[in-house]
Amino acid sequence: MVLAMTTSIGFFGIVTHESINQEELIRRMLKEKEVLLAEVYHRVKNNMSIVTSLLNLKKNTADSPEVKEALESCRSRVYSMSLVHEKFFSQNSLTGIDFTHYAKDLIEAVTNSFGGNRDVEVQIEADDIYLDISQAIPCGLILNETLTNSFKHAVPLNGKLILKIILINHGDAAEIIISDNGQGFDPQKISDKGSMGIELTHSLCEQLDAICRYKNENGSTISIKFDILKTKKKSGQ
Numbered sequence: 001m002v003l004a005m006t007t008s009i010g011f012f013g014i015v016t017h018e019s020i021n022q023e024e025l026i027r028r029m030l031k032e033k034e035v036l037l038a039e040v041y042h043r044v045k046n047n048m049s050i051v052t053s054l055l056n057l058k059k060n061t062a063d064s065p066e067v068k069e070a071l072e073s074c075r076s077r078v079y080s081m082s083l084v085h086e087k088f089f090s091q092n093s094l095t096g097i098d099f100t101h102y103a104k105d106l107i108e109a110v111t112n113s114f115g116g117n118r119d120v121e122v123q124i125e126a127d128d129i130y131l132d133i134s135q136a137i138p139c140g141l142i143l144n145e146t147l148t149n150s151f152k153h154a155v156p157l158n159g160k161l162i163l164k165i166i167l168i169n170h171g172d173a174a175e176i177i178i179s180d181n182g183q184g185f186d187p188q189k190i191s192d193k194g195s196m197g198i199e200l201t202h203s204l205c206e207q208l209d210a211i212c213r214y215k216n217e218n219g220s221t222i223s224i225k226f227d228i229l230k231t232k233k234k235s236g237q
Helices: 002-061 065-090 099-114 133-153 187-192 196-208
Strands: 120-126 161-169 173-180 211-216 220-227
Touching: 002 065, 065 099, 065 133, 099 120, 099 133, 099 161, 133 161, 133 173, 133 196, 133 220, 196 211, 196 220
Parallel strands: 120 161
Antiparallel strands: 161 173, 173 220, 211 220
């Protein structure tokens, strides 16, 4: 009897010891994975920053206004992707980013790039939304394309351009609504002309499996609604 108990205690002791070792190994492997992913995000961000700088340098030396505009559009797109990686790295979170905070930074950057000396009012209404990187990048590009298009083509009747961006958290889904007080447009006609911005937006919506709607009423409005992939919010956020 004593021998059996001793054997059982010894067996459970070995099992417990092995379990602790396995848990420690898993923790160590997860930590190493986090470090590697953080390094990847950091390097991608730095590489995109270099590309952004090169495009900006080329734009500043170009003579053609059309070339300057094209290079600035490319630079803005690269920046919108670079900013996602920057947020992942700076937030020390590899599962999701605060897309609302990211969107506000991106809106400010696009306004500075394309707003020029125009009389512009930017209104933002935003719920807290956390997105996986696979959703944050296409959403950022859609936001960038739509705002850029408004700055380039929206001509309000009263002279003051008003942009309104609404981010709605529906729980399992997110909705992005972007509107301006311009003259509106027919997305089908623009798409038929081969507009890269419209085609890119449609492609990104398909990538998100999102419902995309346009409305022309006192300006133009685009709304994007999609299911949110489950992400873990960083503790303390």
